[in-house]
Amino acid sequence: MKTVDETNNKLYPQSSNEAEVLCSDANDNKLGVHPKGWKSLDRENTKTKEGAMEEREREKNTEEKADEKAVESRKKKAGGILHFLIPTFLFISMLVFGGLFLRDFLEYKAADDEYAQLDKHIVVVQETKKETEEKKEESVAESGSAEETEAPEPVDIAHPTFHIDYDALKKINGDFTAVIYVPAIHISYPVVNSKDNDDYLHKTFEGKANFAGSIFLDANAKGSYDHKNTFVFGHNMKNGSMFGKLKNFLRDDSLANTNPYIFLCKADGIYRYRIFSYYLTDTSSPIYNDFEGDAGYDSYVKLITRMSSYRNYPKDAVNFANRPNLLTLSTCSGPAGGQQRFIVQGALEEVYAS
Secondary structure, three states: OOEEEOOOOEEEOOOHHHHHHHHHHHHHHHOOOOOOOHHHHHHHHHHHHHHHHHHHHHHHHHHHHHHHHHHHHHHHHHHHHHHHHHHHHHHHHHHHHHHHHHHHHHHHHHHHHHHHHHHHHEEEEOOOHHHHHHHHHHHHHHHOOOOOOOOOOOOOOOOOEEEEOHHHHHHHOOOEEEEEEEHHHOEEEEEEEOOOOOOOOOEOOOOOEOOOOOEEEOHHHOOOOOOOEEEEEOOEOOOOOEOOOOOHHHHOOHHHHHOOEEEEEEOOEEEEEEEEEEEEEEOOOHHHOOOOHHHHHHHHHHHHHHHOOOOOOOOOOOOHHHOOOEEEEEEEOOOOOOOEEEEEEEEEEEEEOO
């Protein structure tokens, strides 16, 4: 039973037990303890929160799995694309490089076939020691006496015999000027007169388009070899054709000592040059510069002999005091389109009848 203090409008407990309950309830509330009946509600709220957390965790796991599947799907797609692109790229590369190889092969073959046909107009006769000995043996057999036979004479490498149809070559190409022959490295080609040093870069002797081009006389020479220094140009072909074998001198010093000559064959005679220098240089080198007078000639000879890689060159093999005409063979070296050049130079020793 409760009474009301109307004066203060406060509710007072009627008995001490009720007061204790109220005090107990009040103290419990201050300590955060829910009144009777709230505990079950709190447990339900806790369960709800835990369920929500579990739901969020499941959603998170689901999202992560979905992301993983998406990443894996993208990887598979990327792998599938690469799996397709790599063989395709390799196939296209094979076609391209195969096509380039075939093109180069056909170009080389066409040039080789053309110049092989020209060989019938250029015949060099030079007996070997074996051939000379065989002839001596035949002479012994015929005479029946070995005592009457002289010992075989060494081959005269300085005076080979040439049978060249100059008229036929001139008829094929009106720019024909001479035949160049370098026996140590088996070079034998007709030489044409170039009007601008570009005309025959990719044009053969018969006038066909081909990257092998021709062996051509420097346009500045104006068709003449009667200069103190005359340049002849040719490509450094990978198969060794044209001037592709010149670099063999650099690889083997003994070649120039075995047969040190360059022959320039013209209708008026055979011009023999003694090789005295070869080396690598570039297009900006002063060796391409003109010189004037005896002093200019002497300075030029000092320059090119100093640059030379011909280490076994016999000293005084060439008498430069007489200032003989020089013949300079120039070809490209190194990567295609580069500025490096390989040079072989000879000095005129003799002109003899063809």
